[in-house]
Amino acid sequence: MKEITTIEVQNLIEKGEQLHVVDVREADEVAAGTIPGAIHIPLGDIPARISELDVSKSYILICRSGARSGRATAFLTEKGYDVANMVGGILEWEGETE
Template sequence: MKQITPNQVNDKLLSGETLNIIDVREVDEVKEGRIPTALNIPLGLLEFRIQELDKSKEYIMVCRSGGRSGRAASFLEGRGFKVINMSGGMLEWAGRVE
């Protein structure tokens, strides 16, 4: 599974790169702050909302510490999606939140 650090994600956003970020935390966790433009799909709902995703795009998976996003990335990889896990999760995120 491919990995990316929170700093690398932030650098890409600051350079104007368009990223497809999926935050798999629960709704109440996301209310505390999320990466701008991130789509919230809680891990438990991912299999039911998979039709919302496009296999031609690459997705960066995010959670609190990197564990749930790793499980989400493995799940999507197994179904033919291109995914990268953001290691360290939001605990290590130093960029802007909304």
């Protein structure tokens, strides 16, 4: 499974990289703050909403600590998507949130 650290994600944002971030937490968790521009698809909805993701793009998956996004990363990798799990999740995120 591909992984990326919170520091690596922050560095990419600071360099102006166009990132595709998917937050797999529940709505109440996302309401407390997420990475700017992240799209919200709760983990349990990933199979039903997979068509919302473009298989030609790379995605960074995030959650609270990295466990749920790890499960989503494994699932999407099996389906042919280029995805990376942000290890440490929002708990370790030090950048801006919205």
